[in-house]
Amino acid sequence: AxxxxxxxxxxxxxxxxAVTLDCTYDTSDPSYGxxxxxxxxxxxxxxxxxxxxxxxQNATEGRYSLNFQKARKSANLVISASQLGDxxxxxxxxxxxxxxxxxxxxxxLLVRP
Amino acid sequence: DTAVSQTPxxxxxxxxxxxxxxxxxxxxxxxxxWYKQDSKKFLKIMFSYNNKELIINETVPNxxxxxxxxxxxxxxxxxxxxxxxxxVYFCASSQQLEKWTLHFGNGTRLTVT
Numbered sequence: 460a461x462x463x464x465x466x467x468x469x470x471x472x473x474x475x476x477a478v479t480l481d482c483t484y485d486t487s488d489p490s491y492g493x494x495x496x497x498x499x500x501x502x503x504x505x506x507x508x509x510x511x512x513x514x515x516q517n518a519t520e521g522r523y524s525l526n527f528q529k530a531r532k533s534a535n536l537v538i539s540a541s542q543l544g545d546x547x548x549x550x551x552x553x554x555x556x557x558x559x560x561x562x563x564x565x566x567x568l569l570v571r572p
Numbered sequence: 573d574t575a576v577s578q579t580p581x582x583x584x585x586x587x588x589x590x591x592x593x594x595x596x597x598x599x600x601x602x603x604x605x606w607y608k609q610d611s612k613k614f615l616k617i618m619f620s621y622n623n624k625e626l627i628i629n630e631t632v633p634n635x636x637x638x639x640x641x642x643x644x645x646x647x648x649x650x651x652x653x654x655x656x657x658x659x660v661y662f663c664a665s666s667q668q669l670e671k672w673t674l675h676f677g678n679g680t681r682l683t684v685t
Contacts, residue, residue, distance in 0.1 A: 494673070494674075496676075498613075502660065502678060502679050502681075503676065503677075503678045503679065504662060504664075504674075504676035504679075505676075506673055506674065506675070506676075509673055548613060550615065552615075559617050559620070559628060560605075560617065560674060561617070562614070562615040562616070564612070564613070564614055565613050565614075
């Protein structure tokens with residue numbers, strides 16, 4: 460069965476430091492996509508980054524990068540130079556051939572000044 | 573310009589009532605979704621429409637009925653509301669079925685008393 464697992468319910472990071480949010484997935488589909496979304500306290504869902512299962516290189520978007528290790532079925536999000544505005548819930552998600560995007564349980568990140 | 577807009581933002585109602593949540597997207601996307609986020613922040617897909625056609629219908633009580641009058645709109649009607657329906661409901665859209673980057677609305681917080 461397809462599944463997304465985020466094992467860190469909450470994390471702290473010091474401002475300006477880098478932080479890695481873990482995500483592992485399980486699927487039997489050969490083609491899938493991996494996503495990270497941010498949900499600040501205001502509640503909206505903000506798309507951050509996407510990685511396709513056939514992409515050779517790790518995706519990067521500004522301060523966000525996705526550490527994709529296919530053999531280990533992991534898709535960790537790395538945020539460099541953390542800012543106070545990065546404090547939020549972060550969701551890992553996976554798309555499947557069945558046209559569903561399934562989400563992990565989320566990690567709450569708190570950036571300390 | 574708001575890309576995906578939902579109304580209302582907050583909805584408080586009593587058990588047994590019928591209510592609707594409206595969603596509109598001005599991105600020209602073909603596919604729209606409804607997701608439910610429970611009190612533990614877990615996001616789960618409810619429905620997906622592609623060009624007004626129902627594609628995904630998860631195990632959702634049939635008190636929930638989506639309606640798509642055109643591909644820019646996907647409304648959610650809920651009959652006989654129950655306490656357990658209290659949640660945040662997110663509308664989302666994507667360019668096509670295969671393009672899984674979702675653009676979310678800001679959510680509707682439904683509280684059933």
